[in-house]
Amino acid sequence: MVTIKEIASAVGVSSATVSRVLNYDPTLSISTKKRQAIIETAEALNYATPRNRSRAAAQAGGAGLKIALVHFLDPAQELADPYYVGVRLGIESRCQALKSEVVKVFLTGSSPEAAMLEGASGVVAVGHYYGDELEWLRRHSRHLVFADYAPAGDADDAVLSDVSLAMTRLLEAVHGMGYRRIGFIGWIDAFYGPDNIHSERRCRAYIDWMSKAGFYDPELCMVERMTPDSGYTLTKAMLSKPNPPRIVITCNDNMALGAYRAIHELGLSIPGDVAVASFNDIPVAQFLGPPLTTVKIPAELIGETAVDLLLERLSGREVAKKVVLGTEIVWRGSTPQTETTAGVEATAPGAL
Template sequence: MKQSFSKRSTMTEIAAKAGVSIPTVSRVLHQRPDVAPETRKRVEQLLEEHGLLQRHAKKLSRKEHSGIVDMLFPGFDSMYSFEIARGVEEVLARTDRRLAISSTHHSLELEQHWMSKIQHSPSDGAILVLAHGEPRRFDPLHRHNIPFVVVDHAGELGLDTPSVGATNWLGGRTATEYLISLGHRRIAVITGPTTLPCSQDRVAGYRVALEAAGLPVRPDYICQGNFSPDSGYTQTNALLDLPEPPTAIFAGCDEQANGVYRALRDRGLRIPDDMSVIGFDDVPTASIVTPDLTTIRQPLREMGRVATTMLLHLINGEPLDSIRVELTTNLIVRNSCKPLDDEK
């Protein structure tokens, strides 16, 4: 215990002298590639002076891989998470590693508990989906040399945290521009949680598209949801109760669009004759609902594949081509939107 305390104290001292954070010192000590060359050289020199570099190199040489990759996502109730997991499995199937999946059930407390447990587990690395993104929450992984990649990050990430996301801003703008091209002028959006960068970016794209077309951004047409069908249902009913309801709804995700569909049908409204609806994600159910859903395809499976490929590079001590990867979203036109009738 005394030796462990001494090591932590030394790392704190080295971090102060090098002008970097303790996690950065840990990454250099554990031979992680995601550190700038000049910073690495400065930290290594200090580590060598304190004798930590040599001792840890011997420890690393004795370490063997477990063959286990951990994956953490918010819940088992979402096609979104399963599509990412399918991409992860596709890559791991070509290796000798296996996947261990855990869920936080959307609880920050359970996520923190998982972080504390994984440092004592035989894990080669981790893929974190929608992790609460304060950089300090990743400290246990850094300290115990557990490489990780964040997918679709849910908060602020450190500059050297590997992550994979999608062009949410472009997707939000594309969805709104498509509805405008059909003649819609009263377009509402039902967001995901406003604390999430992906929600913020989609709404920002929505705003830009309206402003570029000379259309007002109406606060009563921006409704906060939580990416669930129930929130789509509740917010659609609120929009229909407005003195001037929208003629089109942009749902924050396809599962939320299911709630939009249900609310419209409960009101006796037809899609797309009475209301155009567009979603986001293009999960498998989007093509089998009636009418099939026009949506913005977020390459979820590809995000899982890219994140896993990045993680395998980190596990092998290989450099990454890029710390941050952003994959393109694109419009998938089906039958839930139509040109607006002149009389509406």
């Protein structure tokens, strides 16, 4: 194995300098040319940095591990939400590649036997956890990573996408296309209760942005406890109001499916009478009529990354890490980006 001393001799610097460069020490004062020479020499000699050795060890150490996948939805609920199916598949495929065993635990109402978690090398918790459930997970997990959720504070490993930022970007985009009457359909975050019904991140971002832009109308922000028919009932109620929105943004694609049904039942067209945009980009979104505009959240990558964070913990990382994955707006036929929108705005100022 090539040593730091050999690299230092080849470049003409001290072993300490080589070590600090290869470990990405930001406080080291060294010329760019010398830094590049050290890195290129290390690569030429196939030297593995401590960071890379730890990563390789973690990858190799995945074989034989037992990982508990704790889900906040029961199997039937998960099956109804393809997004969370994607997160789980990401976890399972990553574990399969690492030859790790996956044990599924469903934390839906009553806590399972603590031994199921304590006997695992680590736990990946999918979904949102609060209060007693959160503390139960922390208490009984050797190592714990949250997928698609980050508890308050900085004590836990987590991987998720920033849906608040994604909502802001989506609102800025549709505003730029001429829309002003923008409705939002969402759900009430169970943790915050009836006194704070607008606490869900997408809802909060919607209210903040619309208020700052001077377009917020409480009549166009409707939320309720999540049910399979929430998208349908809320959209139908909103579009039955005297001054309905010209575009409806739903909290996820499942709600958008209900919105489509309500719009069609009211005898309206998409996007001619009302446009629709959403979140998640589940597989069916592209096959709707018209195909659904939606913010793509990388569900499977969230699951894969959660397993990688767990492996890092098992290989010795002590500082908690939160990974935020990017999102992408996938524009489709439910939200026109053509001159048609501009034409409506020109003939009826403020109508959108």
